[in-house]
Amino acid sequence: MKPFAALLDALIFMPSRNGKLRLMTEYFVTTPDPDRGYALAALTGDLNFRGAKPALVRQLVAERVDPELFGWSYDFVGDLAETAALIWPERPTNRDWPHLAEVVEALNGAGRAEVPALLAGWLDALDATGRWALLKLITGGLRVGVSARLAKTAVAAIGGQDVAEVEEVWHGLTLPYEPLFAWVEGRAERPNVAAGAGFRPLMLANPLEERDADSLDIALYRAEWKWDGIRVQMAAKGGERRIYSRTGDDISGAFPDLLEAMEFDAVVDGELLVLRDGAVAPFNDLQQRLNRKSVTAKMLRDYPAHVRLYDLLFEEEEDLRPLSFDARRLRLEQWHGRVAPKRTDLSPLIPVSDIESLRHLRAGARDQSIEGLMLKRADSPYLAGRPKGPWFKWKRDPLTLDVVLMYAQRGHGKRSSFYSDYTFGVWREEAAGGPILVPVGKAYSGFTDEELLRIDKWVRAHTTNRFGPVREVEPGLVFEVAFDSAHPSPRHKSGYALRFPRIHRIRWDKPIEEADRIEAVAGLVAV
Structure with a gap:
């Protein structure tokens, strides 16, 4: 120890x-x-x-x-x-x-x-x-600023291996990983996990900034929609079936309906969605299926899982990752047409001739409840991690609201002495008693260390009640929060929740009476 x-x-x-x-x-x-x-x-x-x-x-x-x-x-x-x-x-x-x-x-x-x-x-x-x-x-909560991937990178560094190679064998290993260390130290061969349905590290995209869009040679790229779900990998090989998140977590147990539909021998990359009558349901519906050890028959019926496919990594024993995107896409279309796996479809390619037409499509993405666009070089092989240049994600601009701080909680690790987790709300008019604040979200990021110190001092000076590590504060501080979308949520007193909220600005200058009302949130649900 x-x-x-x-x-x-x-x-x-x-x-x-x-x-x-x-x-x-x-x-x-x-x-x-x-x-x-x-x-x-x-x-x-x-x-x-x-x-x-x-x-x-x-x-x-x-x-x-x-x-x-x-x-x-x-x-x-x-x-x-x-x-x-x-x-x-x-x-x-x-x-x-x-x-x-x-x-x-x-x-x-x-x-x-x-x-x-x-x-x-x-x-x-x-x-x-x-x-x-x-x-x-x-x-189980180390919170020392180390991700699972960084820890695996440290293991790979022992013998100069690529972390993608470590991640590829990871799910075929068991504690305490002695074959893994023997391999990276050069004392044994690479662990053989090819026969099973192990995780293959995903290829990720870099954000495309507006100022950089004009420099792209758009003729070299293929465009797809960025669907509002979660990225998954479906692996069915050697009699095994697994569904992995983008970080390699096995989420198969929450999706028995998808596992049943995986009657194929392949590894595919796609977006997990809830689909009803061909229409993509709000992300909040998908959240009802996530992080569950078991699901009920009613949940399977009310929130039907579906995967919109982007890429084909393996077809039976053939590794397609070294092929170009165009070649893999053709193989994906041929494979999907021949095998017709249930609960899947193909993410359509978007015909595009210039960057301005893409801008127009991106601007209209919110009307279709789509996050934005993906741009992928036609000649790019499937590379683990986030290589610079081949793939870009061009997300739609975020929505914003002015909200009022309601509760503050201590953080973890280096932030354990500071109130750095903030629950915020908007105004709702009550029949009797006037307006009250109702919570719509929680934010942990978007501020500097200097701003954190100032907020922490404000929280301590304006605390009205304590609940363990949580403090209730008097209404007095306005945040401008940016977020991706708003959804109905029975778990929140307001009836709504914001997706991926982060603090955009701290409005020390703004009176709390001028913060947004619940009607503003409701008006963004369909946006």
Whole structure:
């Protein structure tokens, strides 16, 4: 645990991507199996301990510390693991720090009733940094500024491999990934996952700025609509069927209707949508199907899943990714016409002759509830990651509203001491009592560090109520928020929710009475 705790502690204070990459690579090179494999699983979010949950941590702390003191401390710190690690009473012990593998294997093998004693014993043996790392590990929220892809990049760097190669074998591996480390260190062959339905890293597009559009030689590109769903990969090979998100997460369990329709031997790339009578439903309908471990018959009926296909990566055993986009598109059309897989169709290509006609189409995209346009070079092979130049996404301009800050919550990691997560609302006229604020969204981004400090100070000075790490504030601060679209939402008191809201400007100058009303949100639902 000591090297792992030191790694997490160093990562959270390292601001640069390259610095984090160096720290992880050094750890993987100097740490033996199986500890480094379990550390990699923790960094990629692939560890889960059913018997060790945040409620257990609170219970153990409450048995050793005054609950009122713990409550106030948690409210101030804003992070459970950090609070518990600092407030846990020191108890001198001769017990050595456990190895990371010892912790993981003991928790996986323990019954639920055994976990509290295991955890308490480790917490007594560790120092504050070790306790923090242990609690971060078991509760599954490291929040050290490392994505799963960056952790895999660090593994690839050990032997100078391409991270796309690591991602391609990833889903054929099991903990603690010893064959993976043996391969990148040159001690074994590349793990063979070709026979299964593993994830193939997606090719991603770069944003196209308006100022750069005129410099494109549009004759070299093909245009498609950017559909308002989520990017997925459907892989059916070797008798296996899997559906992956763009980051490689297996989301098959939430879409049994799509799995049933995958009666083919191929790997395809497309957009997951809810489709009714040929029309794409609002994104909010798709959200009803996302992040679910199981779905009901009613949900399958009310929110029918569909995939609009963009690309064909494998046809049976043939890898089509080295072919040009035009060649792959022809193969996709031929394959789809021959196989006719259910619950799929093809994303149509848009005939275009010049950039001005594209601008006109993009301007009208919102009327069709489409996010914008995709531009793909006709000669581009399918390359993992986000290469510069071959593919562009040209999104429609965002919508904006003036909203009022209602609640603020402490952030995580480097922001755990600041109120950086903001719930905001608009005015709604009540029959009795005049206008009230009703929430329509939450934003975590769009402001500078200097602006964060100023907002945090304002929140502390204008708090009217506290709910753990959340503060209710008096109406007084207006944000101009940008967002992609507005949708009906029964989960919000307002009846509406904004998609991808972010703070565009902080309107210190604007009176709250001039913020937008619920009618303005309703008027944007169909926009």
